[in-house]
Amino acid sequence: MKHKKVITAAVCVLLAVSIISAGGYAVNMFGLLNEGNKSEYSAQDAPVFDTALKGKTVIFLGSSVTYGFGSKGESFVEYFEKQYGVNAVKEAVSGTTLADISEKSYVSRLKRIDTSIKADAFVCQLSTNDAAKNIPLGETGACGSYDTSTVAGAIEYIIDYVRSAFNCPIIFYTGTKYDSENYEKMVSLLHEIAVKHGVGVIDLWNSPVMNAVSEEDYKLYMTDPIHPSRAGYRDWWTPVMAEYLIHYLGG
Structure with a gap:
């Protein structure tokens, strides 16, 4: 007993x-246990910069990284608002794909954004969820005949739709390096499509600046291989993205 x-x-x-x-x-x-998510790193306490982005209206379409899944709902979008004076429209839902495989896909949600918005730029995330769910890459197609169940078709559809609905510069951004052959192929595909359609790419995946991060800083900046912390957005991702947008938009 x-x-x-x-x-x-x-x-x-x-x-x-x-x-x-x-x-x-x-x-x-x-990200609640990550040191990089302390209140001192919040967007509200971030320094303010006077740049050509001030007063620009930017639509952001994406999933968890655009939402701020690992950073208490604060992403680079909130830092663009606070630090750079951007008028942001944030359309972000965690776990969603570019490919139109559900009503929450990028393609589906894109159509719900108010087309009366006078946007100065449209920024779209290259979703890691497509890579995780093994969505087919697909092939680039002729105008108006895109297979939106594939990565290529969804990206091209988004480009055409945004040009028609908002008539503004379009920029895609990638995530930083992590262990994913699928996502690496998506990054290469994105560059191919960007050349074809004349859109911008903020390539954080291949960026020498982003890839030079120290192991110590990486632990502070990332809550997992995909999702940044507040510190990661404020001190690592947003400055690089802002610099690109300033130059791309003619600032």
Whole structure:
């Protein structure tokens, strides 16, 4: 009987440790345990810059990185608003794909953005979810005949739609390096499409500046291989994106 009690107690301890560990993992999934998400890194406390982006209206379409999944809902969008005076329209839903495979896809949500908005630029995320879900890359197509169930077709459809609806410069941005052959292929495809259609690409994946980050800073800047922390957006991602936009928009 005593032996059974000892075993039961040991099992309870292991179960408790597992629950605590799982809880900690779940919390850290949202970046809550990351040092880079302290209040001192929040957008509200970020320094303000006077640049050519001030007063520009920019539409941002994306998924979790555009939303700020690992940074308490604050992404580069909020830093663009606070630091650069951008009038931002944020259309971001975590877990969604470029490819039109659900009502929450980029293609579907794009059509819900108010077309009366006088946009100065449209910025679209190259979603990591397409890579994770093994969405077919597809092939570039003729104007108006895009297979939006593929990555290529969705990107080209978005470009055509934005040009027609908003008539503004279009810029795609990639994520930073992580272990994904699928996403690497998507980045290459994006560049091919960008040349074909004359759109901009903020290539954080291949950026020497982004890839030169130290191991210590990376731990502060990223909550996992895909999602930045507040510090990551403020001090790593946003400055590079802002510099590109300033030059691309003629600032």
